[in-house]
Amino acid sequence: MNARPSQSLEQRVNWIDICALEEIPRLGARVFARATGNIAIFRNADDEVFALDDRCPHRGGPLSQGIVFGRHVACPLHNWQIGLWDGKATAPDVGCTAVYAVHVDAGRVYLDLTPTDA
Amino acid sequence: MQRARLVVIGNGMAGIKTVEELVKIAPDLYGITVFGAEPQPNYNRILLSPVLAGEQTFDEIVLNDRGWYATHGIHLHTGKEVTSIDRKRRTVTAADGTYADYDRLLIATGSTPFILPIPGIDLEGVIGYRDIADTERMIAAAQNHRHAVVIGGGLLGLEAANGLNARGMDVTVLHLMDTLMERQLDAVAGRLLQTALEARGIRFIMGANTAAIRGDEHGHVSAVALADDTELAAELVVMAVGIRPNTHLAESAGLRCARGIVVNDTLQTFDPRIYAVGECVNHRGTAYGLVAPLFEMARVAANHLAEFGTQRYSGSVTATKLKVTGIDLYSAGDFHGDDSSETIVLSDAANGVYKKLVIKDERLQGSVLYGDTTDGAWYFRLMREGRSIADIRGRLMFGERNLGDTGHLGQSQAASMADSMEVCGCNGVSKGTICAAIKTHKLITLDEVRKHTKASASCGSCTGLVEQILMATAGADYSATPRTKPLCVCTERTHAEVKQAIKAQHLLTIADTQRFLEWRTPNGCATCRPALNYYLQTTWPREAQDDPQSRYINERAHANIQKDGTFSVIPRMWGGTTSAHELRKIADVVDKYQIPTVKVTGGQRIDLLGVKKADLPGVWRDLDMPSGHAYAKALRTVKTCVGAEWCRFGVQDSTQLGIDLERALWRMYAPHKVKIAVSGCPRNCAESGIKDVGIIGVESGWEIYVAGNGGIKTEVAQFFAKVTHAAEVLEHAGAFLQLYREEGHYLERTVHFVGRAGLDYCKAQVVSDAANRRALYSRLRFAVDGELDPWTARANGAAAHEYASVTA
Numbered sequence: 001m002n003a004r005p006s007q008s009l010e011q012r013v014n015w016i017d018i019c020a021l022e023e024i025p026r027l028g029a030r031v032f033a034r035a036t037g038n039i040a041i042f043r044n045a046d047d048e049v050f051a052l053d054d055r056c057p058h059r060g061g062p063l064s065q066g067i068v069f070g071r072h073v074a075c076p077l078h079n080w081q082i083g084l085w086d087g088k089a090t091a092p093d094v095g096c097t098a099v100y101a102v103h104v105d106a107g108r109v110y111l112d113l114t115p116t117d118a
Numbered sequence: 119m120q121r122a123r124l125v126v127i128g129n130g131m132a133g134i135k136t137v138e139e140l141v142k143i144a145p146d147l148y149g150i151t152v153f154g155a156e157p158q159p160n161y162n163r164i165l166l167s168p169v170l171a172g173e174q175t176f177d178e179i180v181l182n183d184r185g186w187y188a189t190h191g192i193h194l195h196t197g198k199e200v201t202s203i204d205r206k207r208r209t210v211t212a213a214d215g216t217y218a219d220y221d222r223l224l225i226a227t228g229s230t231p232f233i234l235p236i237p238g239i240d241l242e243g244v245i246g247y248r249d250i251a252d253t254e255r256m257i258a259a260a261q262n263h264r265h266a267v268v269i270g271g272g273l274l275g276l277e278a279a280n281g282l283n284a285r286g287m288d289v290t291v292l293h294l295m296d297t298l299m300e301r302q303l304d305a306v307a308g309r310l311l312q313t314a315l316e317a318r319g320i321r322f323i324m325g326a327n328t329a330a331i332r333g334d335e336h337g338h339v340s341a342v343a344l345a346d347d348t349e350l351a352a353e354l355v356v357m358a359v360g361i362r363p364n365t366h367l368a369e370s371a372g373l374r375c376a377r378g379i380v381v382n383d384t385l386q387t388f389d390p391r392i393y394a395v396g397e398c399v400n401h402r403g404t405a406y407g408l409v410a411p412l413f414e415m416a417r418v419a420a421n422h423l424a425e426f427g428t429q430r431y432s433g434s435v436t437a438t439k440l441k442v443t444g445i446d447l448y449s450a451g452d453f454h455g456d457d458s459s460e461t462i463v464l465s466d467a468a469n470g471v472y473k474k475l476v477i478k479d480e481r482l483q484g485s486v487l488y489g490d491t492t493d494g495a496w497y498f499r500l501m502r503e504g505r506s507i508a509d510i511r512g513r514l515m516f517g518e519r520n521l522g523d524t525g526h527l528g529q530s531q532a533a534s535m536a537d538s539m540e541v542c543g544c545n546g547v548s549k550g551t552i553c554a555a556i557k558t559h560k561l562i563t564l565d566e567v568r569k570h571t572k573a574s575a576s577c578g579s580c581t582g583l584v585e586q587i588l589m590a591t592a593g594a595d596y597s598a599t600p601r602t603k604p605l606c607v608c609t610e611r612t613h614a615e616v617k618q619a620i621k622a623q624h625l626l627t628i629a630d631t632q633r634f635l636e637w638r639t640p641n642g643c644a645t646c647r648p649a650l651n652y653y654l655q656t657t658w659p660r661e662a663q664d665d666p667q668s669r670y671i672n673e674r675a676h677a678n679i680q681k682d683g684t685f686s687v688i689p690r691m692w693g694g695t696t697s698a699h700e701l702r703k704i705a706d707v708v709d710k711y712q713i714p715t716v717k718v719t720g721g722q723r724i725d726l727l728g729v730k731k732a733d734l735p736g737v738w739r740d741l742d743m744p745s746g747h748a749y750a751k752a753l754r755t756v757k758t759c760v761g762a763e764w765c766r767f768g769v770q771d772s773t774q775l776g777i778d779l780e781r782a783l784w785r786m787y788a789p790h791k792v793k794i795a796v797s798g799c800p801r802n803c804a805e806s807g808i809k810d811v812g813i814i815g816v817e818s819g820w821e822i823y824v825a826g827n828g829g830i831k832t833e834v835a836q837f838f839a840k841v842t843h844a845a846e847v848l849e850h851a852g853a854f855l856q857l858y859r860e861e862g863h864y865l866e867r868t869v870h871f872v873g874r875a876g877l878d879y880c881k882a883q884v885v886s887d888a889a890n891r892r893a894l895y896s897r898l899r900f901a902v903d904g905e906l907d908p909w910t911a912r913a914n915g916a917a918a919h920e921y922a923s924v925t926a
Contacts, residue, residue, distance in 0.1 A: 019924040027641060027667040031923040041924065045641045062683040065671040067644040074644035076671040076679050081644075 015103070015110040021047065022107070029064040029073070032111060039100055040064035041109065042084050044071060050084035051102040051111055057082070057095025121149045124423065125210055125220035127200045127367065129154025131163055131576075132396025132412040133226030134182055139420030141190050147424060150192045151218045153210070155199035156249060159184050164409055164577045166253050167442070170281030176250060181575070193218075203371035205389055222391055222423060225368055225379060229361040229397040229407065234269065238331030243339035244355045247278045256354065260285035263353035267291075267342045269328055271298040273440060275358030276315065280442045282354070283320050290350055291315075292326035292342070294359075302438040302449045306465065307472050307488045314445055314470070323348075331355055363398045363405050378405040383430040385419040395419050401433065408436050409576050410543045417546065437498050437543070439491070439577065448494035451484030451501050452476060459483060464515050473515060480508045493517040495580070498543070541583055544576035549587060556591045564588060606645040608637050613863040617653050626654065626662045642668075649864035652751070655787060656859050659901035666917070672749035675920055676908045677734055680727065685734060687726040689743035690784060693758045693776030693796075694722030700743060707740045721755030721793070723748070732921055739913035744784070751865075752787045753794070753855075756780040757805065761798030761815070770815025772798030775844050779813075782848055783855070785905035786898070789862035789871070792855060793828075807835050810858075810868040811851045820847050824854055824880070825872035833869045836877055839885045853884045853894035859901075860894075 024030045024043040031054060032039040038054035040063045048071070054064050061077030071084045081090040087097040101112040124140075126133050129152050137150060154160075158180070165179040187194040198212040203223070211217040231246025233239050243259065245252050259266070260282055268279045271293030283289045297308030298315075312322055327345040331352075334340040342350045363378040374380045374388045378400025385393050385401075395415040397407055406412060411434035418431040437450035455461055459478040464471070471489035475482060475497065481504055485497040496518040500507060507514055535541070537550030555561060555570040567588055568575040574584040604610050611619075616635060625631045628650045632642060642650065647668035654662035666674045677685035691700070704724060708716055715727035723746055729737055738745075748754060758776030762768035776796040786792070795804040796813045806812025808828035812835045814821045819842040826835025839850050857880060862871040872880055884891050912921075 016926045018926055023919060023924065025667055025919065030919065033923040033925060038923070059681070060683075061681075062679075065675070065679060065683070067647060067670065068667070069641050069643045069647065070639060072643075077681065079644065 014112050014114065016113065017108050018111050019109050020107055021049065021104050021109055024049070024109070027068045029066075029068065031062075031064045034113075038062070038064070039111065039113075040073075041102065041111065042068055042073060044068055044084065047104075048084075049102050049104050049109055051100035052082065052084065052087050053098040053100075053115075055097055056080055057087075057089055057097050058093065063097070122147060122221040123219055124148035124150045124222045124224065125218050126150065126152045126224045126226065127203075127210060128224075128226030128228060128396065128398075129156065129160050129194070129196065130226060130228050130396065131160065131181070131409060132228070132416055133224060134160040135413050135416035136224060136226070136393075136395055136419045136423070137190075137192065138182075139417050140423050141192075143420065143426070144424035145190075148222070150190070151195070151220075152187070152192055153195045153198050153200045153212060153216075153218075155197070156251070157197040158250060159187070159194070159196065161250060162576060163249070166247075166250065167277035167281055169250075170253050170256055170278065171284045171442075172281075200367060203367065203392075205371055205392075208391070220391075222393065224419065224423070225373075225387070225392060225394040225398060226396040227364040227367060227398045229405075230364050231357055232360040232362050233357050234328060234359060236328060236330050238333060238339070239357075241331055241333040241339040241355075242337055243353055244331055244357065246357050247274050248361075256282060256356065257285065259354040260287050264288055265290075265351045266354040266356065267350055267352040268356045268358055269342075270358035270360070271295070271322065271324075272358060272360070273299060273302060273438065274361075275356070276311075276440065277442060278356045278358055279320050280315065280318070282356075283318060287354070288321075289319075290321040290323060290352075292323050292328055292344070294325065294327060296324055298322075299440075302486075303447070303488075304453055304474060304486055307447070307449070307474070307486045310467075310470065310472055310488050311440075311445065311447060315442075361397065361407055363400065365398060368394070368398070376400055383418075383432060384422045384427075385415055385431060386422070393419050393423065401431065404433065406434065406436065408438065410434060411436060413544055413546065413576070435498075435502050437494065439494070446487070446489055446491040448487040448491040449485065450494070450498050451482070453484035453486045455483065462515050475514060477507065477511075480506045480511075482507055482514075495543070495583070499539075535587075541587065542571075542573040542576070542580045545572040547571050547573040552584065552587050553591050556588060561588070605649060606643055608632075608639040608642050608646050609635060611635050613649070616650070617657065620653050620657050624658070626658055628654065628665055628668055648673075652787065652789065652864050656901065660904040666920075673751070675731065675734065676745060676749060676912065677729065677731075678749040682728075683731075684728045685731055686748075687729050687734070687737055687741075688719065688723050688746040688748035689741050690746040690780070691723045691743075692780050693756055693773050695773065695777065696724075703741055703743070707737055710740065711737055713737075719748070719755075721748070722757050723755060732923065735912050735915075735918070735921055738909040741909075742913075743909075744907045745909040747784065750787065751790050752785070753780070753783045753792045755793060756783075757793070757795040757809070759797050759799075759801075759803035761796075765798060767801060768798035768815070769817050770798045770820065772796040772804065772813075772815055775813065775815075775820075775847060776804075778844065779848060779851065783852065783902065785907070786855065786859075786902050787905075788855065788859050789864050790867045792858075792868070794851070808832060809835060811835075811854065813847055813851070818842070820844070822847060822850055822854075825869045825877070827867055827869045829867075836872070838877075838881065849891060849895050850884060852898050853891040854880060856894040856898035857883055859898070 018032055029040050029042045032041055040052050040054040042050040054062050056063055056075040058080045061075040063073050065076040066073040072081050074081050080093050087099040089095040098115040101116050103110050160182040162179040162181050168174040198216050200210050201213045202211045209217055209219050231248050245255055266282045266287040266289045268275045268291045271291050279289045279291050297305045298312050329345045330343045332341045339355050342352050365375040365379050368379045369375045379387055379394040379398055380400050381387055381394050385395055387394050396412050414434055415431050418429045421429040440447040453476055455476040459476050462475045464473040474486045476484040482500045487494050535549045539549050541549050552571050552573050559570055561567050574581040605613055605616055619635055631650055648670055651665050651668040671679050677687055711733050713726045717725045719725050756776040756779050758773045761772035762770055792810045794811045795806040795809040797804040797806045798815045806814050808826040812823040812826055821840050822838045823835035824838040827833040858868055858871050
């Protein structure tokens, strides 16, 4: 089983408060802007929150702009389907984008900028 | 009930083909008995050459094994030659005394090689080339002897020569005429063929008149002598100077014969109980020696034996293909031509390609192809259909693929064939039959397709095409029709079923629709959600709530995403017109937001490329122009020409009509993008012929065309209606588009919608039914008038979260 970001909550200390959960549309995403590359923050229908590098492993498409469904996002450029929890492309495509730990506490969304080992 | 008795004399391809067809359409009508002179069951005589050349085995060319006869309750006598027919008692008797009574008799005795009347033909080692026994004797001779002489440079002789050469013999071909295969090839192609075969080591003596065959003291052939006293060493002599219909039995039974058993168009002989098919037959003065005509005869004969009486055989146009591996050669029809015909010739000696087409009265009469036979079947089709080639004459020589199918390079020929088109000429199998068999029986190999359909199972020349169809059909579910295909992997429901449920159940949200139709996934996928959102919006305008998260990014952000994640902005310019004021605003926006690229589009507007997403609301605020919807499945642009106001040729004010249409129809969402053009005269500068709705001004009013497309595959728009006034254009165009909005499947362009629904249906709904047209148009107005300009709202702060990023 891939590590759910919230499972490593105790070991992590670098949580950044980025926004309220309500600021991310359900089945949508927001972009956390960063000089070294944006991070896409997703929210699915069950209010689970995920964070991925905002770059599709295929051609670098901004995943934050894709359609979110279940626990996947479809890249807006060529429709690769990326797992929100592990950053991996769905077969037959092959590739992986970095996953970040994220957790929700009292309606606020917290992000750790150190990539997890997926 | 006692079944009628059918006796078949001849266990070869034509006779058994007739039986096959007969048991398919009338399985219980007859008790069938078959007599065959050869000891083997029915095999594919055409493929004797590959067997001789060592490329196939006998088992591979068996068409019907003994099990097949048993399965169909057919009584088979092999190795029994029928020697007499008693037409009074209706009995046939074989050499060994076996006899059978008949109610109907089918004669299919085929043909025998013509043996030259010269001394020495009875020597051992002199054979014809007709059956598997001859083939086996040649194979045996090749193992023990060195020199072979083939008399006759026709189709059969050359295949024999090639096979013996491949088996290591020194082969000399004697041919009476100056060029090879003169009945199938013109002189140029004949010489190319000779050169190619000489390169393989076969020797030719042309104009050779064989005088005698000489033998040794054991009565075995030793040499062939020509009329000019040349002598050639030979331990094997193959006579291949021609065939003659095997009519001996029919003649002895008193049936009328004249270079074949004479039959009428229902394949009956002069005794109506007796039918005849195959090479033994003379039909309208012609005896055929190729498989396709024989099979056509077989189908007609079976139809009459089955007492259907609905078909006639009226003769065949024949095509020839040489079965010598590595040599592509094809000829059909009258390829010599005469004084009243014209020829087109392509000759590329260095590449070994030669093509000749003979044309008479704008129709293809015949063709000879050497080196590249790809288009043989196409030319053959043009010939048989007798289609005028006037419109394609200039490109005829370059083949079917060069007929303006741009954008589809590399696409296989199979995909472009209609279901009704014939793939296998020998067995008369259409593409549709093959596709259906592949799908029904889940076929995956060529052999299986041959087993189920017989396609490519006879002469084999369509094998490549059958393989293409197999790949396309089995590989990617290529020909599954949209009507029966589920909307996506989340459901079994089709587009039509989903739309029907939304309407009947008054469903207003995606979630309700998915629940009602038992979606397999919790919230659909990137394929079904945009479709559902569209269907809800068009079915219940102003009532169903739009779901931006179920729209593709372009429609959610109201701009086109580019490969680097930036966006492009195309403001609306009504009918392609603009002003100094608008251009100044655009220039200022480009400066202020440092927009890297400004480009004029094909739709007569200006594209600002490379806009950062966060800048979009500001760009729209400063532009203060309506959205061009260049990012949406919606009305894009109305392209116009200058028209009557300025143009010296213009007969109608196309620019004004374009502006009016665009103002009436903008904000109209649709299954796919919609492009309109208006031209002010038939010169058609606005390219109305490749638009979803194309309008052309003429002296007396406006012509409306629909379902054109300038995309991957260019589709010319079809004539829809002719009207007098601009207001009528608006109502007709609007009503047609509303029909498309209501009945089109999501992501289906107008060309595909009209192709599926039918142009006549669309005309009936819109053109001939005025009340329905008005109703359609008013529904369109209701929907479109409820839409606002998306840019104005967003410039004023709507959906701000879409454009701003979050920060720590």
